[in-house]
Amino acid sequence: MSKKVAVINDLSGFGRCSLTAAIPVFSVMGVQPCPLPTAVLTNQTGYPQFFCDDYTDRMDHFTDYWGRLGAAFDGICTGYFANGRQIEKVLRFLERFRGPETLLVVDPVMADDGRIYDTYDEALCREVALLARRADVITPNLTELCLLTGGGYEAIAALPETELLADVERRAEMLRTGGIGTVIVTGVHAEETICNCVFSEGVRLVERARRFAGSYSGTGDLFSAAVCAALVRGDPVGRAVKLATRFLERAIADTVGTGSDRNDGVNFERHLPLLIEGGER
Ligand code: PXL
Helix, strand or coil: CCHHHHHHHECCCCCHHHHHHHHHHHCCCCEEEEEEEEEEECCCCCCCCCCCCEEEHHHHHHHHCCCCCCCCEEEEEEECCCHHHHHHHHHHHHHHHCCCCCCECCCCCCCCCCCEEECCCHHHHHHHHHHEEEEEEEEHHHHHHHHHHHCCCCHHHHHCHHHHHHHHHHHHHHHHHHCEEEEEEEEECCCCCCEEECCCCCCCEEEEECCCCCCCCCHHHHHHHHHHHHCCCCCCCCHHHHHHHHHHHHHHHHHCCCCCCHCCCCCCCHHHHHCCCCCCC
């Protein structure tokens, strides 16, 4: 039987992020995604306008009805939240469905490039940080890592590569000491490459990719889904991050130079076969 992951994230019609990014990744990796939408949006919030149907009051129905189905999950993967009350709903979900073998992956979606997302505020960030503390694996970008460890993004982002990576390690270890087993810091801009840095029991590694100008919607969501699926199917963390990094590198390379809007996300669809076990490399 396929492994199953509850994917708690929003559904955005445009932007190739959150559920529209995660669902195909889980499926192609042989893991069944069970979506629990936090909101339904016409398009992601980086576009100048969007309509958001907040799903807070529907979330408990998923917990209750899935409980009645006798559902069980090998993993739970969380992403975008529309407000702080949704974290309480997720805690209730965890109470019901998180067993000793269930892998909890929290992508602490809050901010990017030194800026908190327009729809997030400090209170929501505090709630996300509380959820992150319970996770087995978190996948913050550098801005989110700083929000989780006392701030200071501007200073750290300006450091030369060696000092930057040392500070990332110090902050990641602080979070690991707090009880999060695996911290994967994504999209760290080094001098000539972009790095995904892995800190886990007995594992310290930096997976490098080609660095392109600009950033695109949904890349963090594709990454966290690929890592979660790989871990749930039994890959070691180093292999999971290597695979996710190569997939993102190809999808981004396919998008830069096309002149597409960053809000439209990356052309990942044709690169999904890379994620199939034993598939095209
Ligand atoms: O990719 C993160 C994300 C997810 N969902 C929505 C967003 C964003 C980032 O802006 O707006 C709705």
